[in-house]
Amino acid sequence: MNWASRNEESLGTMDAEEKYHQIFLEFSRALRSLAMEADQQCETQGDFNVAQELKYEILTGGYVIGKGKLDEAEETAIAAVASAIAAVPDSVLTFAEGHAANVRNMQHPAWTPIRAGAVLLLDLLEPRIAQNKEYFEKH
Numbered sequence: 442m443n444w445a446s447r448n449e450e451s452l453g454t455m456d457a458e459e460k461y462h463q464i465f466l467e468f469s470r471a472l473r474s475l476a477m478e479a480d481q482q483c484e485t486q487g488d489f490n491v492a493q494e495l496k497y498e499i500l501t502g503g504y505v506i507g508k509g510k511l512d513e514a515e516e517t518a519i520a521a522v523a524s525a526i527a528a529v530p531d532s533v534l535t536f537a538e539g540h541a542a543n544v545r546n547m548q549h550p551a552w553t554p555i556r557a558g559a560v561l562l563l564d565l566l567e568p569r570i571a572q573n574k575e576y577f578e579k580h
Contacts, residue, residue, distance in 0.1 A: 468502050490536055490543070492533055492543070518565050
């Protein structure tokens with residue numbers, strides 16, 4: 442069972458619309474962090490196990506794919522960033538506590554193209570992020 446499926450189960454009593462929006466919100470927050478430089482990423486994520494947490498959170502993007510809410514380009518871009526982060530070497534995903542250890546993990550060259558992809562994906566998803574914000578303002 443993948444993370445998206447486990448996360449969906451943990452949101453048990455929510456209807457499908459609310460689940461989608463909650464998971465999209467968590468994904469977009471992680472995407473914003475992922476788009477930052479290493480130092481800021483670590484501060485934003487609380488300097489605790491940042492690489493593993495971001496990987497885990499970005500893989501939530503798998504849940505929002507195929508729900509009929511995004512267009513093909515958006516889904517393809519989400520899948521590409523998720524695929525790239527899934528391929529980050531285990532050596533970069535070592536447990537880290539504290540700022541220096543987390544920054545060291547997040548400065549690994551494997552993150553450079555992923556950060557760039559996150560920036561582009563945020564731009565692409567800007568209208569969807571606005572829709573998500575509106576959903577929560579109404580509910």
